[in-house]
Amino acid sequence: MRFNCLHLISALAIVTLLNACIGESGFSDIPEINFVSVSKDTMTQGNLLTDSLDIVFAFRDGDGDIGTSPQFGQNIQLIDSRTNEVLSSFKTPPLPIAGSNGGIEGTITLKVFTQCCLYENDPNEIPCVPSDDIASERFQIDIQLTDDAGNMSNVVTTDFITLLCE
Numbered sequence: 364m365r366f367n368c369l370h371l372i373s374a375l376a377i378v379t380l381l382n383a384c385i386g387e388s389g390f391s392d393i394p395e396i397n398f399v400s401v402s403k404d405t406m407t408q409g410n411l412l413t414d415s416l417d418i419v420f421a422f423r424d425g426d427g428d429i430g431t432s433p434q435f436g437q438n439i440q441l442i443d444s445r446t447n448e449v450l451s452s453f454k455t456p457p458l459p460i461a462g463s464n465g466g467i468e469g470t471i472t473l474k475v476f477t478q479c480c481l482y483e484n485d486p487n488e489i490p491c492v493p494s495d496d497i498a499s500e501r502f503q504i505d506i507q508l509t510d511d512a513g514n515m516s517n518v519v520t521t522d523f524i525t526l527l528c529e
Contacts, residue, residue, distance in 0.1 A: 390468070392425040392514065393425075395422070395424070395516055396420050396506065396508050396519050397421045399420055401417070401419075404525060406524060407477060407527045408526050410477075412476060412477075415474055415476045417473065417474055418472070418504065419472045420470065422468060422471060423467070423468035424467055426512075428510045428512055430511070437452035437453055438452075438453075439454070439506065439507070439508050440507050441475065442506075442518075445481055445500070451475070455508075471508075478526055479526075480500045480526055481500065497528050498528060498529060500525070501526070503521050503522070503524065504521045504524070
């Protein structure tokens, strides 16, 4: 039985925009993101609120159209490196449009709750149940941002995160 990551993963985004700037930028109209940090490198697997970490990434966009349209859905995707499946999607809060000659930049912090060990090397293990044989799994999270025009940013990857399976 294949474990469906989307059914057991819970994540909550707390989006914080720090140092948001609008002005003459020279930035591309295609958003650009850069990985900044992950608050810790180890989490304990479990259900929902057992553990969490914060992921921080910087963004910039030449025309400032990130999160400005209420019709545009969730524009941040997190992808699990173990499965290449979307862990979760988030929506940035509305940001003011900078105009055709200006841009916007800032940082976004996402709070991601614990994940489940998948035990891909041992099909007899049940995901999210503590294991006596497998102490931990390592994974990374890929991040991508889409602006309101549908322009997709580059993909950035977090540092490795160790998930304790005990």
